[in-house]
Amino acid sequence: MIENLLHECKKNNTQAQEQLYKLLAPKLFAVSLKYSRNYEEAQDNLQESFLIIFEKLKQFKNEGSFEGWAKRLVVNYVLQQYRKQGTFLELVTDNIPNVEEVEIDDESVTMDFLLQIIQELPDRYRLVFNLYVVDGFSHKQISEMLEITDGTSKSNLARAKMILKEKIQNYNTAFSKTKLNRKIKNLCKQNQ
Secondary structure (H helix, E strand, C coil): CHHHHHHHHHCCCHHHHHHHHHHHHHHHHHHHHHHCCCHHHHHHHHHHHHHHHHHHHHHCCCCCCHHHHHHHHHHHHHHHHHHHHCCCCCCCCCCCCCCCCCEEECCCCCHHHHHHHHHCCCHHHHHHHHHHHHCCCCHHHHHHHHCCCHHHHHHHHHHHHHHHHHHHHHCCCCCCEEEHHHHHHHHHHHCC
């Protein structure tokens, strides 16, 4: 089905493009929101990303997942906007403690709360956190994507984890404890 739809989209069939948009928009919006500052910016980024997807559609050679290819275009577009605005500044890398695990209450910390506090992270931390933890990119890949050093990527990830740990610890956790990594894995599964 998707192959036929893509074939028609490549011929600039507007009905097929509309169908493809309706099919992918919810998933691609989740990707856009993850990297954007707010809901409105995510909507704008999604619209612009779809224009790029339709423009570059002929470059997709049916090798691998089309959805994965489209997600990558969305991420690249959002990151490009940060670079254009000059809002992604490189930080001086200093000694930041390694924050590998954050204990959270499995019952009281909801996925909505976790998504909210991730979204509240400063841009540079949220982008690195999502790229590394949620999407599985290496620090080397992140440094190339964001035009920062590996050390800055690691530093920003550590700072993001420290902020999340602090917010979670401030949250009322009276039930059983679990690891932040478990919640993140659940988040990743829900967004796929």
